[in-house]
Amino acid sequence: MRILAICGSLQKSSGNRALLDEAARRVPGGVTVERYEGLAELPHFDPDLEANGTPPTVAGLRRALAASDAVLIACPEYGHSLPGALKNAIDWVIGSGELERKLVAITASVPHSERGRRGLGALRQALAAVSAQVAFDEPIVRGEGQASDLDRVFAALVAAASAAQSE
Numbered sequence: 817m818r819i820l821a822i823c824g825s826l827q828k829s830s831g832n833r834a835l836l837d838e839a840a841r842r843v844p845g846g847v848t849v850e851r852y853e854g855l856a857e858l859p860h861f862d863p864d865l866e867a868n869g870t871p872p873t874v875a876g877l878r879r880a881l882a883a884s885d886a887v888l889i890a891c892p893e894y895g896h897s898l899p900g901a902l903k904n905a906i907d908w909v910i911g912s913g914e915l916e917r918k919l920v921a922i923t924a925s926v927p928h929s930e931r932g933r934r935g936l937g938a939l940r941q942a943l944a945a946v947s948a949q950v951a952f953d954e955p956i957v958r959g960e961g962q963a964s965d966l967d968r969v970f971a972a973l974v975a976a977a978s979a980a981q982s983e
């Protein structure tokens with residue numbers, strides 16, 4: 817199972833990036849995790865930009881999504897919503913279909929469990945536009961319990977993938 821990991825934060829000292837780093841160290845057998853690092857290079861979504869061909873950065877995003885079996889997104893909440901850069905990336909693939917019915921896990925690295933939930937709710941809404949199958953959608957509190965929470969993320973993705981296979 818190939819998982820594409822996307823950090824919704826662009827800042828270097830990102831808690832969500834650190835969470836995905838730890839996820840990469842806890843990957844179970846039979847699973848690979850690849851990082852998508854192109855969020856900051858995507859142009860603002862504008863269908864007119866495709867008139868003379870797909871921008872290379874957008875094509876890269878679409879290729880990375882198409883090559884994955886599932887997506888793991890860790891993102892902060894900004895202004896009670898999801899980060900604009902992440903929404904922009906999703907907008908670029910709504911028409912092209914690479915996220916359509918995709919298996920997805922979403923989380924937010926947070927200092928305590930009530931933080932980040934509105935951001936995840938907004939992300940869930942955006943993903944509903946492409947009928948993504950959301951297998952995990954909880955914030956993960958930084959600290960000791962984070963490792964076992966990441967194990968739950970992988971378990972949820974693997975279980976959902978095998979359930980889909982046996983359908």
Ligand SMILES: Cc1cc2nc3c(=O)[nH]c(=O)nc-3n(C[C@H](O)[C@H](O)[C@H](O)COP(=O)(O)O)c2cc1C
Pocket residue numbers: 825826827829830831832833891892893894895896897925926931932
């Ligand atoms: C401009 C700005 C707006 C924010 N808005 C919210 C918010 O609405 N709700 C919230 O819980 N946290 C909010 N935060 C806190 C961020 O979600 C938090 O700092 C997060 O850890 C940043 O993610 P990162 O460490 O991965 O970069 C905001 C932070 C900034 C800088």
